[in-house]
Amino acid sequence: xxxxxxxxxxxxxxxxxxxxxxxxxxxxxxxxxxxxxxxxxxxxxxxxxxxxxxxxxxxxxxxxxxxxxxxxxxxxxxxxxxxxxxxxxxxxxxxxxxxxxxxxxxxxxx
Amino acid sequence: xxxxxxxxxxxxxxxxxxxxxxxxxxxxxxxxxxxxxxxxxxxxxxxxxxxxxxxxxxxxxxxxxxxxxxxxxxxxxxxxxxxxxxxxxxxxxxxxxxxxxxxxxxxxxxxxx
Numbered sequence: 001x002x003x004x005x006x007x008x009x010x011x012x013x014x015x016x017x018x019x020x021x022x023x024x025x026x027x028x029x030x031x032x033x034x035x036x037x038x039x040x041x042x043x044x045x046x047x048x049x050x051x052x053x054x055x056x057x058x059x060x061x062x063x064x065x066x067x068x069x070x071x072x073x074x075x076x077x078x079x080x081x082x083x084x085x086x087x088x089x090x091x092x093x094x095x096x097x098x099x100x101x102x103x104x105x106x107x108x109x110x
Numbered sequence: 111x112x113x114x115x116x117x118x119x120x121x122x123x124x125x126x127x128x129x130x131x132x133x134x135x136x137x138x139x140x141x142x143x144x145x146x147x148x149x150x151x152x153x154x155x156x157x158x159x160x161x162x163x164x165x166x167x168x169x170x171x172x173x174x175x176x177x178x179x180x181x182x183x184x185x186x187x188x189x190x191x192x193x194x195x196x197x198x199x200x201x202x203x204x205x206x207x208x209x210x211x212x213x214x215x216x217x218x219x220x221x222x223x
Contacts, residue, residue, distance in 0.1 A: 032210075043112065043200045043214025044153070087153070091210075097168050098143070100153040 004088045009105040018075045020104050022088030025069050033064060033071045036087045038103070044087060048073070083108045113137065114215035116201050122221045128189040131218045135182055135203030141165070142184040143204070143212060144176055148197035159184055160206075191222045 005023040012018045024033065032051050036044035048055055050062040050071070061074040075082060085103040113136035123129055135142050144156040155168035159178035170176075173191075178184045188195060198219050202212040 034211075038153075041198070041217070041219075043114075043202065043217055044212075045112075045214065046211045049210065091208075096166055098155040098158075098166070100145075100155065102152045 003099060004090055004101050006086075006088050006101065006104045008102065009107065011107045011109060012078055013109050014079055015077055018078050018082070018106065018108075020073045020075075020086055020088075020106065021070055022073070023070045024088070024090045027068050027090050031068075031090045033062065033068075034089050034091050035060070035062065035073045036089070036100075038085045038087065044100075047086075078106075078108050080108050080110060082106065112213040112215060114201060114203050114213050116199075116215040116218050118218060119216065120219050120221075122223065123191060124223055125191055125193060127191050127222075128187065129191065129220065131186040131188070131199050131201075131220075133184045133186070133201030133203075133215060135184070135201075136213050139203035139205050139213070140182065141204045141206065142178055142182070143202040144170075144184070144186050145200040145202065146197045147200060147217075148194075151197075153200075156186070188220070193222050196220055196222045 034049040035047040037047050038044040048060045048062045052064050055062045063072045085105050087100045087103040115134045117132045140161045143158045146154045156170040157176050158166040162178050173189050176186045198217045200214050200217045202214040204212045
C-alpha cells in the first residue's frame with residue numbers, strides 16, 4: 001500500500017508561487033497521484049491528478065519525475081484564499097484502500 | 111456545491127446509542143465513499159460501495175456498517191457509540207469504481223456526549 005510523506009506545514013506570501021512536494025517511494029506501476037484541497041469544516045476538493053511528467057489545469061500544475069517516487073504540486077500566484085490543507089494521495093486505478101495522510105497545512109500571509 | 115448531499119448536518123447523541131448518516135451521491139455517480147475526520151486522526155477512509163456492492167474497506171470498526179441502496183444513496187450506521195466516535199463524517203462520490211476524482215459532501219458533524 002503506497003504511503004505518502006508531505007511537509008506538515010508551509011507559509012508563503014500572496015502573489016508567490018508555492019510548491020508542495022510529496023514523497024511516495026513505494027508507488028506502484030498502476031498508481032495515480034492525486035491532490036486535494038480542504039478548507040476547515042468542509043469536504044476535500046479535487047485539485048489535480050497525474051501519472052507522469054507534467055499535468056496542468058486552471059488552478060495548479062503537477063510535476064512528476066521519471067522515477068515517480070515524488071511529485072510536486074505547484075500553485076501559481078497564491079492568494080489568501082489558498083490557505084488550506086493540501087493532501088497528496090497515491091491511488092491505484094482500481095479498488096483498494098485510500099490513504100489521505102495528514103496533509104500539508106498551507107498558510108498564505110498578506 | 112459538489113452535488114453530494116449529506117444529512118443530517120449535525121448530530122448530538124449519547125454514548126451507547128446508534129445513529130444513521132445518509133448520503134446522496136451526485137447524479138450519475140455509481141461509487142460512494144465514507145470517511146471519518148477527527149482532530150487527531152486526519153481523514154480516514156472507512157468504506158467504498160460501487161453500484162450497490164462493497165468495493166473497498168478501510169479502517170472501519172465492527173460497530174460501524176454501511177450499505178448502498180438501489181437508488182445509489184448510501185447510509186452509514188454507527189452503533190454502541192463512544193466518545194471517540196465524535197468526528198466529521200464525509201461522504202464522497204465518483205463516476206466509476208476506480209478512485210479518480212471524488213466529490214465530497216459537506217459532512218455530518220457527530221458529537222457523542
